[in-house]
Amino acid sequence: xxxxxxxxxxxxxxxxxxxxxxxxxxxxxxxxxxxxxxxxxxxxxxxxxxxxxxxxxxxxxxxxxxxxxxxxxxxxxxxxxxxxxxxxxxxxxxxxxxxxxxxxxxxxxxxxxxxxxxxxxxxxxxxxxxxxxxxxxxxxxxxxxxxxxxxxxxxxxxxxxxxxxxxxxxxxxxxxxxxxxxxxxxxxxxxxxxxxxxxxxxxxxxxxxxxxxxxxx
Amino acid sequence: xxxxxxxxxxxxxxxxxxxxxxxxxxxxxxxxxxxxxxxxxxxxxxxxxxxxxxxxxxxxxxxxxxxxxxxxxxxxxxxxxxxxxxxxxxxxxxxxxxxxxxxxxxxxxxxxxxxxxxxxxxxxxxxxxxxxxxxxxxxxxxxxxxxxxxxxxxxxxxxxxxxxxxxxxxxxxxxxxxxxxxxxxxxxxxxxxxxxxxxxxxxxxxxxxxxxxxxxx
DNA sequence: TAGATTGTTAATCGATTAACAATC
DNA sequence: TAGATTGTTAATCGATTAACAATC
Numbered sequence: 371x372x373x374x375x376x377x378x379x380x381x382x383x384x385x386x387x388x389x390x391x392x393x394x395x396x397x398x399x400x401x402x403x404x405x406x407x408x409x410x411x412x413x414x415x416x417x418x419x420x421x422x423x424x425x426x427x428x429x430x431x432x433x434x435x436x437x438x439x440x441x442x443x444x445x446x447x448x449x450x451x452x453x454x455x456x457x458x459x460x461x462x463x464x465x466x467x468x469x470x471x472x473x474x475x476x477x478x479x480x481x482x483x484x485x486x487x488x489x490x491x492x493x494x495x496x497x498x499x500x501x502x503x504x505x506x507x508x509x510x511x512x513x514x515x516x517x518x519x520x521x522x523x524x525x526x527x528x529x530x531x532x533x534x535x536x537x538x539x540x541x542x543x544x545x546x547x548x549x550x551x552x553x554x555x556x557x558x559x560x561x562x563x564x565x566x567x568x569x570x571x572x573x574x575x576x577x578x579x580x581x582x583x584x585x586x587x
Numbered sequence: 588x589x590x591x592x593x594x595x596x597x598x599x600x601x602x603x604x605x606x607x608x609x610x611x612x613x614x615x616x617x618x619x620x621x622x623x624x625x626x627x628x629x630x631x632x633x634x635x636x637x638x639x640x641x642x643x644x645x646x647x648x649x650x651x652x653x654x655x656x657x658x659x660x661x662x663x664x665x666x667x668x669x670x671x672x673x674x675x676x677x678x679x680x681x682x683x684x685x686x687x688x689x690x691x692x693x694x695x696x697x698x699x700x701x702x703x704x705x706x707x708x709x710x711x712x713x714x715x716x717x718x719x720x721x722x723x724x725x726x727x728x729x730x731x732x733x734x735x736x737x738x739x740x741x742x743x744x745x746x747x748x749x750x751x752x753x754x755x756x757x758x759x760x761x762x763x764x765x766x767x768x769x770x771x772x773x774x775x776x777x778x779x780x781x782x783x784x785x786x787x788x789x790x791x792x793x794x795x796x797x798x799x800x801x802x803x804x
Numbered sequence: 805t806a807g808a809t810t811g812t813t814a815a816t817c818g819a820t821t822a823a824c825a826a827t828c
Numbered sequence: 829t830a831g832a833t834t835g836t837t838a839a840t841c842g843a844t845t846a847a848c849a850a851t852c
Contacts, residue, residue, distance in 0.1 A: 433852030
């Protein structure tokens with residue numbers, strides 16, 4: 371079993387996919403599953419499934435397989451810890467911010483939205499997924515008092531750069547970044563998940579233009 | 588120079604990041620740039636920059652560096668082809684769909700939104716980023732007539748599964764998938780970009796809980 | 805016991821990085 | 829020419845896959 375900090379990023383990124391498969395199985399009442407069946411469901415190999423689980427100590431029984439209930443509990447613990455929700459703020463309450471806020475609030479992903487911020491006075495006071503939109507000037511005071519751990523950035527590129535510089539000082543340790551500026555590079559002290567919608571669209575375009583067109587060629 | 592279909596996915600995913608850096612430089616009037624400077628900006632190595640560009644034939648001059656203008660033109664061509672926008676439909680016009688539609692329409696990413704679809708009659712006829720929301724029943728007829736190439740899926744998991752099965756038959760070759768179901772596995776005939784917001788949030792949670800807390804430890 | 809399936813080590817594969825000759 | 833920097837080959841690194849002993 372590797373020490374938790376040592377688990378590689380590709381493995382970590384696969385955990386939610388395992389979790390979803392297992393949740394579906396648990397809901398169906400399945401009791402056991404083999405690495406090869408999980409692999410087929412996820413489009414990978416049985417080897418990878420076993421390697422991945424063994425990063426965390428091995429959840430199976432030799433000769434038998436994996437108990438769905440055990441996998442479910444272990445993955446749940448890995449992804450959500452003891453179940454304490456991570457206090458989270460949203461910065462940028464525009465269209466994207468609004469969509470994202472309801473996503474955080476609705477889907478049980480381990481986060482609790484405690485505030486939203488925006489520079490636009492027209493938005494101040496509005497409710498967003500159950501929290502009011504506050505002026506950006508209140509950010510520092512709010513963080514000092516309520517100690518959010520995660521910031522969701524739905525702001526333009528330049529605001530993201532400015533904000534990221536101050537966030538660690540406010541106690542923020544994680545950022546879910548929707549601005550199209552890659553925050554992982556300049557701010558290694560933050561744990562960042564970049565969701566670069568524009569980049570993903572552009573690379574899709576390249577792949578489409580260069581895909582083997584088996585229906586035409 | 589590798590044949591276009593052979594360029595590896597990691598390289599393709601870096602193209603938009605190069606493009607943004609180069610656009611910024613072009614805007615500043617910079618004329619030349621070295622692989623090492625680009626590498627520093629992107630948080631990678633000069634070696635990788637040169638390897639990446641050489642997948643497409645090499646855009647630089649030995650001893651000199653890269654001309655910003657050349658890089659800009661080449662990356663532009665790679666990402667956007669001849670500039671023809673890819674005709675695109677949105678399926679699912681809820682909160683997320685709304686945010687995403689304005690993203691497609693506003694940011695110049697090489698796509699042209701030509702229609703939106705939803706099962707909810709309450710949304711039918713509404714305008715979304717300049718196109719009307721249509722009943723889902725019209726999807727097949729619309730595709731037959733207008734030949735969209737890309738579908739953006741902002742629908743729940745189960746609808747995504749059902750839709751993906753029929754999309755190739757309607758001429759759709761690419762999918763930008765926001766449903767939390769991984770479409771790459773069951774539909775290899777589609778070029779899919781999965782944007783799994785839930786998964787990205789969950790893995791962020793794991794990383795935060797297991798990050799080395801240098802401010803506490 | 806025989807069959808199945810994990811845990812774990814070894815082999816392979818691919819991507820990244822380093823090195824260096826070519827060239828401006 | 830000397831210095832700089834690419835293009836390209838070689839070395840390294842890490843992730844994936846295969847193999848197999850352990851075990852139910």
